[in-house]
Amino acid sequence: MSDEELDPKELAEAEALARALEGKEPSEDAAPAPADALQAAALLRHGRGHSELGAERGETLLGELTRERFEVANQPSAASTPDNVVALEVKTRRRSLASVAAVSVMLACAAAVLLMIFRPQASLAPRGSTTASAPNNASVKLARELMPAATPALLSAQAKYVTGEPDSSTHFEAQMQSYRQAMFRALESAYPQKLSLLEGPAEACKR
Amino acid sequence: MTRRALVGLALLLAALPGACASRSDAPQPPEDWLSAVQAAHMTADDALADERFDQAHAALQAALDTPARADLHPDHVRVVRQDLCFRLAQIELARDDAEQALSYADRGLALGHGDDVFTANLWVARGKAQEALAQPADAATCYQQALAINQRLLRAALASDAGGP
Numbered sequence: 227m228s229d230e231e232l233d234p235k236e237l238a239e240a241e242a243l244a245r246a247l248e249g250k251e252p253s254e255d256a257a258p259a260p261a262d263a264l265q266a267a268a269l270l271r272h273g274r275g276h277s278e279l280g281a282e283r284g285e286t287l288l289g290e291l292t293r294e295r296f297e298v299a300n301q302p303s304a305a306s307t308p309d310n311v312v313a314l315e316v317k318t319r320r321r322s323l324a325s326v327a328a329v330s331v332m333l334a335c336a337a338a339v340l341l342m343i344f345r346p347q348a349s350l351a352p353r354g355s356t357t358a359s360a361p362n363n364a365s366v367k368l369a370r371e372l373m374p375a376a377t378p379a380l381l382s383a384q385a386k387y388v389t390g391e392p393d394s395s396t397h398f399e400a401q402m403q404s405y406r407q408a409m410f411r412a413l414e415s416a417y418p419q420k421l422s423l424l425e426g427p428a429e430a431c432k433r
Numbered sequence: 434m435t436r437r438a439l440v441g442l443a444l445l446l447a448a449l450p451g452a453c454a455s456r457s458d459a460p461q462p463p464e465d466w467l468s469a470v471q472a473a474h475m476t477a478d479d480a481l482a483d484e485r486f487d488q489a490h491a492a493l494q495a496a497l498d499t500p501a502r503a504d505l506h507p508d509h510v511r512v513v514r515q516d517l518c519f520r521l522a523q524i525e526l527a528r529d530d531a532e533q534a535l536s537y538a539d540r541g542l543a544l545g546h547g548d549d550v551f552t553a554n555l556w557v558a559r560g561k562a563q564e565a566l567a568q569p570a571d572a573a574t575c576y577q578q579a580l581a582i583n584q585r586l587l588r589a590a591l592a593s594d595a596g597g598p
Contacts, residue, residue: 369508376550378594381587384550388557388576388583403478405550406516410471413509417467417502 372416374408377401466505470496470513477520490524493517508547515541515551522558531565539560553582 231238245251246264380401387398473496480489497517501510518541525534538559546552560575 297525323467339596365443369506371547372509373512373549375590375593376586376589378590381583383588384553384557385580385583388560388579402550402554406474409512409516410467413505413513416509417505 372406372412374412376405380405453598457595466499466502467513469499470517473517474520481524486524486528490521493524497521502553508545511544511547512549514544515555517541518544519551519554519558522555522562525563526558526565529565534558535562535566547555548582548585550582550586553579553586556582 243264383394383398383401386394473492476492477489480486480492497514501514518537522534522541524539525531525537538555541555542552544561556575556579560572560579563569563572563575
């Protein structure tokens with residue numbers, strides 16, 4: 227038998243395969259096509275005609291989906307009665323009021339938190355002065371007036387220290403030490419609290 | 434909308450303890466800041482008497498690094514800090530570190546300028562540092578600034594003495 231000639235069984239199988247490829251039912255008297263050939267035919271058929279959405283089919287599906295959504299959105303419900311419409315309005319207003327109230331509470335809380343974080347400490351600014359955080363000329367002048375005036379002895383020692391006279395450094399240091407003590411005493415009186423480390427306890431009591 | 438607002442509120446309330454905690458964790462200036470600075474000066478005085486420069490430096494530096502109380506007048510904070518800077522600059526000069534001395538003098542002057550002993554002292558320290566760094570012209574300018582303040586203060590002091598009881 228040559229390759230060109232087919233036996234009847236092969237012919238019947240080929241016919242069954244051809245029907246399967248075309249998507250037709252196998253004829254009753256036809257021989258059954260081989261299983262693997264049928265699977266291949268099914269794959270071919272699927273890939274050819276049904277796996278890709280044609281433009282026409284796509285338009286149809288989109289139209290159906292849009293229509294369904296529109297119908298669901300506009301579906302007449304039980305709320306369309308007059309009583310239900312009023313109830314729905316009241317409910318909507320209540321929701322709006324609740325939203326406004328919640329936002330207000332939230333803003334108030336935010337303000338409280340910010341105040342708590344950035345609140346300036348209770349002012350202990352020097353007596354008679356304005357606030358320490360925003361000094362103006364008057365408050366600066368007042369603050370300077372609180373400081374002890376430099377004595378001529380100190381200024382003289384400083385001038386000598388500048389010119390580099392011998393032993394001027396030691397003398398200037400001694401003058402500065404006493405001026406420093408005077409400065410801290412002045413600050414102590416301006417900002418009353420537990421100071422007097424430079425003085426002995428007895429001296430602190432005398433004051 | 435309501436749900437979002439409530440969620441926001443809940444988040445805010447949840448963040449409140451954290452915010453408070455972070456505020457309390459931040460370095461707080463000591464209530465007795467002035468006492469702490471005075472104590473640092475005393476420690477430095479004792480240390481410098483024995484030429485223990487490192488100990489004096491550490492005490493003054495710690496005081497300088499301590500945040501000042503917010504309720505003090507800025508001018509008072511300035512002079513206290515400038516005095517610390519001046520002393521630190523002097524220690525650096527004694528240790529032959531003119532660069533560091535200059536740095537402390539500049540740090541003090543950056544706090545502000547006033548017609549007072551403390552600003553004048555910083556100009557002196559700056560001049561000494563620049564003199565050590567072989568910058569005589571700049572040093573002279575600094576000394577000039579210091580002496581100008583010194584003269585104004587001396588004039589005021591003498592006038593005050595003359596007008597006194």
